[in-house]
Amino acid sequence: MTPFGARLRTLREARGVTLTELARALHVSAAYLSALEHGHRGRPSPGLIHQVNEYFGLIWDDAEEMARLARISHPRVVVDTSGLSAEATALANRLARDIRRLPPETIAALHAVLEAVPPKG
Known part of the structure; x- marks a missing residue:
């Protein structure tokens, strides 16, 4: 959904x-x-x-x-990690592989971490 x-x-x-x-x-x-x-x-x-x-x-x-x-509702997201670190690419791939197995509380915690990142600009 x-x-x-x-x-x-x-x-x-x-x-x-x-x-x-x-x-x-x-x-x-x-x-x-x-x-x-x-x-x-x-x-x-x-x-x-x-x-x-x-x-x-x-x-x-x-x-x-x-x-x-x-x-924010496109169900098939593409993440471009070109030019980023190997760790960033690994994270994007891991998330793509494992997102279906994450419990709701983990997804909420990841949202909270990302919300704490200062906006770019």
């Missing part, structure tokens, strides 16, 4: 909207929305994000959050 897909499902279920109803309103297939929710499709288009925001009446911060979630 992707962050965008999880949020879409939460919104849809909280409002009692079925996949078929939402698909009809957005002029897409229910299969496509299901694939988005389950992380089997890549990032949605900006147009679809806008449609989702309008359908659910999301404005300001909530609409921007949906756009942010879409940006």
